[in-house]
Amino acid sequence: MAAPSIQVSETPLVLYTLRRADDALILGHRLSEWCGHAPMLEEDMALANIALDLLGQARELYGYAAKVEGKGNDEDKLAYLRDVRQYRNLLLAEQPNGDFARTIVRQFVYSAFADLYWRAMMASTDETLSAIAAKSEKESAYHLRHCSEWVVRLGDGTAESHRRAQTAIDDLWAFTGEMFSVDDSERGLIDAGIAVDPTSLRARWLKTITEVVSEATLVLPQNDWMQQGGRIGNHSEHLGHLLSELQSMQRTFPGATW
Amino acid sequence: MLAEREADLRRRAWDAAASVVDPEIPVLTVADLGVLREVTLRDDGSVEVAITPTYSGCPAMSTIAFDIAVALERAGFADATVRTVLSPAWTTDWMSEEGRRKLREYGIAPPSPASSRRALFGIQQVQCPQCGSAETELLSEFGSTSCKALWRCRSCREPFDYFKCH
Numbered sequence: 511m512a513a514p515s516i517q518v519s520e521t522p523l524v525l526y527t528l529r530r531a532d533d534a535l536i537l538g539h540r541l542s543e544w545c546g547h548a549p550m551l552e553e554d555m556a557l558a559n560i561a562l563d564l565l566g567q568a569r570e571l572y573g574y575a576a577k578v579e580g581k582g583n584d585e586d587k588l589a590y591l592r593d594v595r596q597y598r599n600l601l602l603a604e605q606p607n608g609d610f611a612r613t614i615v616r617q618f619v620y621s622a623f624a625d626l627y628w629r630a631m632m633a634s635t636d637e638t639l640s641a642i643a644a645k646s647e648k649e650s651a652y653h654l655r656h657c658s659e660w661v662v663r664l665g666d667g668t669a670e671s672h673r674r675a676q677t678a679i680d681d682l683w684a685f686t687g688e689m690f691s692v693d694d695s696e697r698g699l700i701d702a703g704i705a706v707d708p709t710s711l712r713a714r715w716l717k718t719i720t721e722v723v724s725e726a727t728l729v730l731p732q733n734d735w736m737q738q739g740g741r742i743g744n745h746s747e748h749l750g751h752l753l754s755e756l757q758s759m760q761r762t763f764p765g766a767t768w
Numbered sequence: 769m770l771a772e773r774e775a776d777l778r779r780r781a782w783d784a785a786a787s788v789v790d791p792e793i794p795v796l797t798v799a800d801l802g803v804l805r806e807v808t809l810r811d812d813g814s815v816e817v818a819i820t821p822t823y824s825g826c827p828a829m830s831t832i833a834f835d836i837a838v839a840l841e842r843a844g845f846a847d848a849t850v851r852t853v854l855s856p857a858w859t860t861d862w863m864s865e866e867g868r869r870k871l872r873e874y875g876i877a878p879p880s881p882a883s884s885r886r887a888l889f890g891i892q893q894v895q896c897p898q899c900g901s902a903e904t905e906l907l908s909e910f911g912s913t914s915c916k917a918l919w920r921c922r923s924c925r926e927p928f929d930y931f932k933c934h
Contacts (some may be wrong), residue, residue, distance in 0.1 A: 552918070556910035563914060572853065641855035645824050648934050656909045689909025 516583055516591045521693040525598065526705055527639070528588065529569035529741055535589055536749070537620060538564030539756055540607055549610055557654060562618065563649040570642045590760035594743075594750045595670045598634035601740040602685035603660045604749040608678065611664050611671065615678035618657035622718045624650040625690045627702035635703040663686045665726025677727050687736025689715075774809060782807045783814045783844035788835045790915050791828050795874045798832060800863025805853060815840055815848040820858040823914040823934065860934045870899045877919065877930040894930050896921035 518524065541561035548554035572585035604621060607613045628650050631643035664675040690708045692700065699705035723730055739745065759766055781866040785807055787798035797885040798819065805817040817836055821829050840848035860879035863871075865887050868878035878895045901923035911918040916929040 552908035552910075555912070559910035559914050562825035562827075564825070566821075566823060570824060615909065637855055641857055642824075644819070644857035645854075649824060651910060652932070740896060 511607070512761045513591055513689065515593045516587050518583065518588070518592065518596065519579055519581055521579070523636075523704065525695055525703060526699055527571050527575040527578065529598040529600055531568045531575060531588070532597050533603050534564040534568035534571065535599070535618075535621075535756075536599045536752065537603040538562070538568060539752060540603065540605075543592070543607055544613065548727055553610075554579075556655050557613070558658070559577060560653050561652070564633075566651070567642065568600075570645075572666065574588060574610070574638050586760070590757045594745055596743060597745065597753070598710070598743065599749075600688050601702060601737060601742050601746055602682065602688065604740070604752060606680065606748055609674055611674035612678040612682070613756050614657055614660045614664065616682055617653065618661050618722070619682065619686050619719060620689070621650055621654040621657055623686075623708075623711065623715050624653045626714055626718075627706065627708065630668075630706040634704075634705065639704065661722050661728070662726045665723070665728040671726065675726065679723070679728060680731055683731045683733065684735060684737045688738045689738060690737055691741065693741065778807060778809050780807065781817075781845055781848075782841060783839060784839045785815075785831075785836050786843070788832060788839050791831045793874065793876065795870045796862060796867055798836070800864050800867030800870065802858060802864070803832065804836075815845045815852045817848060817912060818853045819850060820853050820856075822858050822911075826914055828913075837903070859933070860931065863900050863931075876916070878929060879931045881932045894919055896924060896926070897928055898926050899924040 520528065538561045541557045541564065544557045544567050545554065545561075548557055568589070569585050573589045576583045576585060576588060600620075602616060605616060607614075627646035628643045632640055632647060634640040636642060642697070661675065664671040666672070673768070692708065696705055700707045718729060782804075786797055786804055788798050790798065790801060790803075801822070803819050803822060804817070805820050808818075810816055810894045817840070819829075819833060819836070829852070834850070836850050837848050863879065871878040874932045875897050877894050878893075880892070892906070893902060895902055896904050896919075899921060901921055903922040904919050905922060906917060907920050907927065908918040911929050915931055915934065917932050918927060919930045920927045
């Protein structure tokens with residue numbers, strides 16, 4: 511008998527925390543798919559390490575979301591027993607790995623945001639979110655540096671690596687806008703100093719990625735149209751497939767431990 | 769008398785908890801690492817230990833929590849609870865001098881003393897823990913565990929782990 515999905519009472523703070531937890535879990539899971547398949551050993555370890563950092567951030571955020579919700583859910587239930595439409599992550603995070611260039615570009619645009627975001631969140635009036643931010647900020651800084659070096663190496667590498675990196679930027683660009691979206695439920699948290707307004711980070715984010723992309727002899731698309739929906743559970747087809755793998759054990763053998 | 773006895777009990781509990789070593793780097797105790805924050809004696813005589821996680825995803829943390837409970841049990845403190853505190857966030861600055869020395873002797877270059885962003889991203893000068901040479905280079909930002917990077921010494925040609933600033 512498959513384990514049924516749980517219900518979550520998504521008050522603004524629970525929803526806000528869940529969204530960030532889902533970003534970290536889903537992106538971390540994507541990176542973990544590279545384990546044993548990366549182009550070289552050092553990179554295999556790097557991607558697995560970044561995945562581990564993201565998984566750790568997800569665990570702390572899920573634990574906090576469950577505590578704030580106070581309905582008996584926990585980090586495992588939130589990760590393993592929600593359906594695809596209950597997931598709140600950015601569409602960017604769930605995009606398939608594709609080739610190595612696509613994985614690096616996806617991580618690069620996210621880390622460039624996460625680095626600024628977590629640093630700003632250290633000033634959150636919420637003590638737990640601020641503590642999680644203090645840890646995540648340093649980790650994100652390492653991720654950003656690592657990905658930036660790769661973007662330059664791929665873009666300013668061979669004709670083939672350049673082409674692949676440029677294609678990745680063009681294809682993923684429409685998913686970057688969602689990182690800066692704010693809805694009514696988040697507006698209240700921003701006003702209370704619990705959350706930061708991501709739109710205030712966009713100029714610096716753009717500056718960071720423009721510098722790296724230019725050095726890599728790549729170009730950012732001029733297209734401003736942005737895809738959204740992940741934050742309210744409208745996902746691309748890819749997330750369901752990802753979750754079926756991520757959740758299969760707990761769905762098939764409810765409560766299994768080892 | 770009672771206060772003295774309590775202080776003695778608390779010291780014994782601290783020593784027991786502080787004897788636990790990092791499962792990945794067994795020369796370092798949780799006290800050397802700065803992971804062990806507080807040991808308190810509750811009114812009913814049971815012990816509560818507060819630890820702070822190092823890296824968000826460090827898999828050693830659950831083993832450390834378990835090992836602390838076992839160490840306390842062996843020292844005669846049953847029903848000890850180990851609590852994880854997130855704030856203030858752990859930094860490599862909390863690693864003791866003793867811990868840094870032990871790391872170096874174990875063959876791992878200790879973290880630079882300041883965990884500021886400048887230390888994270890400025891020019892890194894890492895000394896080879898084998899021969900002491902400053903002629904070293906970064907091989908990979910991410911090493912065998914989340915807390916380490918892989919370096920190589922240009923003098924003795926040996927690769928080595930560097931405990932990253934955090």
